[in-house]
Amino acid sequence: MKKTVFFGALTVAALVAGVASAATLDDVKARGSLNCGVTTGLVGFAAPDANGVWEGFDVGICRAVAAAIFGDPTAVEFVPTTGQTRFTALASGEIDLLARNTTWTFSRDTDLKFEFVGVNYYDGQGFMVPKDLGVSSAKDLDGATVCIQTGTTTELNLADFFRTNNISYEPVPIETNAEAQQQYLSGACDVYTTDASGLAATRATFEAPNDHTLLPEIISKEPLGPLVRHGDSEWGDIARWTLNALVSAEELGVTSSNIAELAAAPTNNPEVNRLLGTEGQLGSMIGLDANWAANAIAAGGNYGELFEKNIGESTPIGLARGLNAMWTEGGLIYSPPFR
Amino acid sequence: MSTLTDPPKPAFRLSQLIYDTRYRSITIQLVALLLMVLGIGWLVNNTVQNLAALGKDFNFGFLDNSAGYDINQRLIDYNSQMSHGRAAMVGILNTLLVAFLGCVTATVIGxxxxxxxxxxxxxxxxxxxxxxxxFRNVPLLLWIILIFSIMSESMPQPKDFRGAEPAASMIFSDHVAVTNRGIWIPRLGFTNSLSGNEAVASVEGLPAVATGGADWALIGVTLLISIIAIGFVRTRASQLQEATGNRPTTWYLQLGLLVIPFVIVALFLGMTVVTPFLKGFNFTEGTHLRNSLIALWIALSLYTGAFIAEIVRAGILAVSKGQSEAAFALGMRPNRTMNLVILPQAMRVIVPPLISQYLNLAKNSSLAIAVGYMDVRATLGGITINQTGRELEGMLLLGGFYLLLSLLISSVMNYFNNRTQLRER
Structure with missing residues (x-):
């Protein structure tokens, strides 16, 4: 009898262990909300507003995915993660989706066992210095003290850049963007380096943004995008095609203001109809409602709207579309067809 | 007539396993063992399953791969092309450094x-x-952050030292620079270094100086020999005192043994003091005590020092008052009473709780995370784990290191404790 109990216990243990890796979509549906990993606070990308409601460009992706699943853009639990905790949080299942301006690299995709679902911002690493430092090129930074967010690709790029240019520096490792800002402003470091978009966003929150300048060198490619765990392709598809839906919406002229009208009845553009679920079976193919993409777009608008509202030229952050313009306008933002 | 026979042996019944005190303890132990094995089995099984589900394997090969990141405080040679194992080693030495400095200062303060x-x-x-x-009633983390903030917010920037009328100036006749990036203090350099090839002149015109491992090793050996010689002199003095009752005056001999060989070696190596000076963005030369090290060191020392103070007080109070009264009655002066009568007896009360304070301090040094001090938690347990995705292996190594460190500290201290224990005859 004892043997039976023993093997019974082992079986139960195996089952409990096995359940943890079941379909993410079912887990999310059962929980009733999406656990989305974001930064601890980077204005424009992900930061709580005065009422404690998270908003920003990356937050918009989280809300779009939640809207695609539940039809409700507020069904999101935002989990703030630092550069060091984000991957552990995703790998352990604490979060379902990581939208935290994370660079898509080979080793993260293969060795760390993650799946990047696309690129929502094409970025590069830059340097910010106070104007009165009198530095006009990153190559003049020999011996400078550099604030760097630890656990990021920028940390590795920085080491490579200074090594290949044969100049020295003193790294000051920092955990979050807020700490980096405080250290930089107090003059404990001469330079702050991270993705150029992050620098622009940080500078926008300074009291005197014009006293600081971004150096011309962009020392790396930083394609930033949302990512999920390896091994659940259905879940990866949902995240990927939600992002693609936002991009396609911009290309097809579907915006948050005209979407109610366009989704009400089939239009004479078949691709818009397929995207918004008034024609074809795309919703059931991906395992969601027919109007999943319509919900995702209605949540915060299409890709272009999200960009303009959160980080575009009309905001204090003031980033130009640049590489992140539609492919039809000379940028890199491109979605495979909805067919 | 009746014959004596053994009373009939009762047959063993299962209920005896619980109700019979002869068997009960064995039963309980077996059940506890079984539960423990099941628990461990479940944990291991769960780990294996989840690793398999994530498609990860379990190996330590990542330690040989190139680390790719830089570390600001290095006690051994390191650059970003070296391996993760080397980076972990740099971190381990940084942990040991702050733990050692902290233990020494905390003991003195305490x-x-x-x-x-x-x-x-x-x-x-x-x-x-x-x-x-x-100090003992406010969390250590707050003290660390407070000291770090004071350093980085209210101290002058290196550029304030520049110009004809600088806003800040170096202290101790231009030898020490206190900035918001840390404190630069003079260091010792060698003009006739044994490992000469690395000698460089910091400024044009000044003699070339180098810091070589070989030079420091030579000085260390010299000091060690001096100390052994001094020990010999002292033992002889004690023997003479036992035999004749008079202790010969040996302090000048001891001082000479300590100073003269050192001075000769220092002159031979051309030891000079290298003063930090402002160059480019930062001070250069000299030894750079970073804010993170200072904050962690001071906070750990003051915090643990408060606990040690209580331990010392308890130890002294534990020695009965009659001991000091007896010593005074013999005509001993107060400081001799303290050194020869009270403290030796107090030590046996002080040392055991002191061990756990040292262990606490060593482990609390991992709060370095708050100020970006590059200890082993930050290198092996932080950046390396994050860049390689080897959470399980990294955390096991990290846990193993702290375990080993704690066991090492407590075995050294236990040895010391055995030496100072009261030997009753």
């Missing part, structure tokens, strides 16, 4: 504060009470 808290001077003893209660 002993002084503990003795002063027993002072008959009301102001002094109250001040020490404020120190002890203030």
């Amino acid at each position: 002993v002084i504060a503990g003795v002063l808290r027993l002072s008959k001077n009301w102001v002094v003893s109250r001040l020490m009470a404020v120190y002890v209660e203030g």
Whole structure:
């Protein structure tokens, strides 16, 4: 009898262990909300507003995915993660989706066992210095003290850049963007380096943004995008095609203001109809409602709207579309067809 | 007539396993063992399953791969092309450095504060009470962050030292620079270095100086020989005192043994003091004590010092009053009474709790995370894990290191404890 109990216990243990890796979509549906990993606070990308409601460009992706699943853009639990905790949080299942301006690299995709679902911002690493430092090129930074967010690709790029240019520096490792800002402003470091978009966003929150300048060198490619765990392709598809839906919406002229009208009845553009679920079976193919993409777009608008509202030229952050313009306008933002 | 026979042996019944005291303890132990094995089995099984589900394997090969990141405080040679294992080693040495500095300072602070808290001077003893209660009742993390913020927010920037009328100036006749990036203090360099090839002149015209491992090793050996010689002199003095009752005066001999060989070696190596000076963005030359090290070191020392003060006070109070009265009656002066009578007896009370304070300090040094001090948690347990995705292996190594460090500290201290224990005859 004892043997039976023993093997019974082992079986139960195996089952409990096995359940943890079941379909993410079912887990999310059962929980009733999406656990989305974001930064601890980077204005424009992900930061709580005065009422404690998270908003920003990356937050918009989280809300779009939640809207695609539940039809409700507020069904999101935002989990703030630092550069060091984000991957552990995703790998352990604490979060379902990581939208935290994370660079898509080979080793993260293969060795760390993650799946990047696309690129929502094409970025590069830059340097910010106070104007009165009198530095006009990153190559003049020999011996400078550099604030760097630890656990990021920028940390590795920085080491490579200074090594290949044969100049020295003193790294000051920092955990979050807020700490980096405080250290930089107090003059404990001469330079702050991270993705150029992050620098622009940080500078926008300074009291005197014009006293600081971004150096011309962009020392790396930083394609930033949302990512999920390896091994659940259905879940990866949902995240990927939600992002693609936002991009396609911009290309097809579907915006948050005209979407109610366009989704009400089939239009004479078949691709818009397929995207918004008034024609074809795309919703059931991906395992969601027919109007999943319509919900995702209605949540915060299409890709272009999200960009303009959160980080575009009309905001204090003031980033130009640049590489992140539609492919039809000379940028890199491109979605495979909805067919 | 009846024959004597053994009483019939009762047959063994299962219920005896619980109700019979002869078997009960074995039953309980077996059940506990079984539960423990099941628990461990479940944990291991769960880990294996989840690793398999994530498609990860379990190996330590990542330690040989190139680390790719830089570390600011390096006690051994390191650059970003070296391996993750080397980076972990740099981190381990940084942890050991702050733990060692912290233990030494905490002991000094603790002993002084503990003795002063027993002072008959009301102001002094109250001040020490404020120190002890203030530091032991506020979380260590707050002290670390407070000291770090004071350093980085209120100290002058290196550029304030520049210009004809600088806003800040170096202290101790231009030898020490206190900035918001840390404190630069002079270092010792060697003009006739044994490992000569790395000698460089810091400024045009000044002699070339180098810091070589070989030079420091030579000085270390010299000092060691001096100390052994001094020990020999002292033993002889004690023997003479036992035999004749008079202790010969040997302090000049001891001082000479310590100083003269050192001076000869220092002159031979051309030891000079290298003063930090401003160059480019930062001070250069000299030894750079970073804010993170200072904050962690001071906070750990003051915090643990408060606990040690209480331990010392308890140890002294544990020695009965009659001991000091007897010593005074023999005509011993107060400091001799303390050194020869009270402290040796107090030590056996002090040392065991002191061990756990040292262990606490060593482990608390991992709070370095708050100020970006590059200890082993930050290198192996932080950046390396994050860049390689080897959470399980990294955390196991990290846990293993702290375990080993703690066991090492406690075995050294236990050896010391056995030496100082009261030997009753």
